[in-house]
Amino acid sequence: MNHPEGRWSGLDNLLTRPGRFVGPGFEPGPELRDFLHDDCRILVVGAGGLGCELLKDLALSGFGSIDVIDMDTIDITNLNRQFLFRTADVGRSKAEVAAARTMQRVAGLTVTPHHAMIQDKGLDFYAQFHVIVLGLDSLEARRHMNAVACSFLSYNPDGTPDLATVKPLVDGGTEGLRGHARVLLPGVTPCFDCTLWLFPPQTKFPLCTIAETPRSPAHCIEYAKIILWPREHQDTAFDPDIEAHMHWMFARAQERAKEFGIQGVTLQLTQGVVKNIIPAIASTNAIVAASCALETLKLVTLASTGLDNYLMYSGVDGVYTLTTQYERDPACPVCSAGVPMTAPPTCTLRDLLGLLTLHPALGRLLREPSLSVGSVPLYARGVFEEETRPNLDRQLRELVTGPLVELTVNDKGLVAPLKVQLRLQVAEE
Template sequence: MVGDGDVVMSDGADRHKHLCKVLYRKSPFADEDCFQPGEETRKYLQEECKVLVIGAGGLGCEILKDLALSGFRDIHVIDMDTIDITNLNRQFLFRSRDVGRPKADVAADFINRRCGHMGVNVTPHNCKIQDYAEDFYSQFNVIIAGLDNITARRWINSLLHTMVEFDEDENPDGSTIKPLLDGGTEGLKGQSRVIIPYMTSCFDCSLDSFPPQVNYPMCTIAETPRLPEHCIEYVLVVEWDKHFPNRKLNTDSPQDMKWIFDQAKERADTFGIRGVTYSLTMGVVKRIIPAVASTNALIAASLVNEALKISTYCGPVLNTYMMYMGNEGVYIHTFEYEKKDDCLVCSGTIRNLSMPAATSLQGLIDSLCADPSLKLQRPSITSDKAVVFMSSPLLRKDHEYKLPMTLRQLVDEGVLGENEVLIVTDPIIPSKLKIRIALT
């Protein structure tokens, strides 16, 4: 029974009635110039729009499910991890028989098996996001990140900005802009964010708002441990290398993690410390943030809702930032995260620094790494005159002799120029930082 004003899609699929109501009708909330209700918009969504989901964990599983049930059909998912038994309580696409298998493969199989009759096809990529170049990411219309670490989120944010091309007037070419929808959860808190390269603030604009990663002093964990985390960290940092030299810990291996747990438990018993559990060991070693399934579901719904609006113009897009705070009640608020004038990724400006002439090159590098708005790890520096320093293991030895030299000495020897613009790169991001140093 079709009522007045109702529209049935050409394939008559009842499963997509909710899409009919959104995509086949005019809306007072939609952009009048861009939103064209009807069959053409539906066809674009289901036959042309290509979405990439980064991460197939707790948030990624929810995102994949929501995309498949919201009309998206051509979906790709990329994840480098394998399934651990501790994932099963919140990553609902996985079963106990899947432990040890790649997350991307299992998630794709599950969605294809359940939603393949709807035309949905999920393509898995079991690798790091850094394993693919620009041409891979350029094929997608929307990219949704459900990542749990800042380094990967910075990398994809930076890459999508470097892919944007500009015309003669320095205006970004819209066809090269790939929207990034970034989501994150922590217990009963979560956030979703819309990043349109060079149109909105980017991920790095908010970098200094993230709390620093917790690190325990070596003297504490080695001599006077007081917390179960101290015992776990000691085994991770000290004991592993003693017992397994030249072998990297595999955090996805149950055998490796059980060894860490057993050793930490033994050390805790020695010092009379209680509370070392396998779950806590996993959390300390993997830097796992506690996850709540309902928070993942809410944030994933927000991200897919924004993906639908960006893809079809059927409604106003989130003004950059939504925050959910479930630990204070069911409370959500949105706000615009403003662009940072000297952002490493999206400002395109030269960062001016004032440093004493007696500062060593090592001191300059340390200051760049300590800057909370940059958070670089292994910066390399070049000038128009010469290569100042390279952090690559293969090239570092050729430049280490410069580290104790002062900036004044480097200028006198022609390695640096007075007020010269220097290019700083770091493996953590594809972007380049431009700095100009005024010696004082």
């Protein structure tokens, strides 16, 4: 490896000298830099606006081995911020181009691209990495990665998290001139599911407004998308990336607007509404990604105090930053030691399954749950269904020994099984 003497001198000051504001157990020394370069494995999820910046920032923070996963290809509208891509790259794999460009610039670096969906990779893939850094733009993808990270977590008998099983996530997000960076240590800091309220629901228009009383350009566009498209194209799903589809949508939205005398349907607005486009620029992405990369460096080396646990940035009115220490949800279905539930010993297994699917936190994650205690199935879908079906009408006191039982809940929709701490207790009047 060719490292001209003094190349990392700035970073060495941080890694080889003792400090006054450092993480617990920081051990300065040249071994830290070698560890970063030779042994530490980082995964960047997403090679878009944040992902491009993250690759650059991590590479220049001394990390020598980075993987990047993204299923997207490069679009012309990425070029205002995704600086690793050129006009001639349009249509190529983001992960592959981003990896190649970063390695071209930073000597001695290995970036391994994965042109794939995050759901295509199993837990064994994700287990390889010391830290997973997220450059995503959807809550759904974040929750998937959150479930992955939390699946590695186990708890000690005293209820504290087993720190050796904590898989850190660092997450960034931007919209316009605003953004956030956050550090998620499953079991220690809140996971995404502990703080779902941070993600406001999307605005949806009532169907009757769209169908009968449109008042705004967006209503006209939604009409074309939700009502007209399915009516006229039963066999073809709408694809916003197909130009003919988008022009059809725009023309129909314009007709609708004209019929009602509504002004302001433009192609730009039509694209914005049907693709749910989030405005994004280079500067905000760069601020957030660099913050995430620096926190990754701190997590791995402890060379400076780590972010605890959420940083928000807004450049709308001057510059405003706020660091918030969000708190865990002790009954979080994804990262806690188990969701606490109570049922009478006479409750049948069938009724317990009903309670699970109606549970306010668990219910949204489950459709057809299977249940087991340790490795013993109580009720399993699939090949063991017939064998375990008789249990459905048996009472819990016949199936398990209480008063406190740790149940494992599985479901096809889950990335990893969930835990329930079931207390068998006679219902209070």
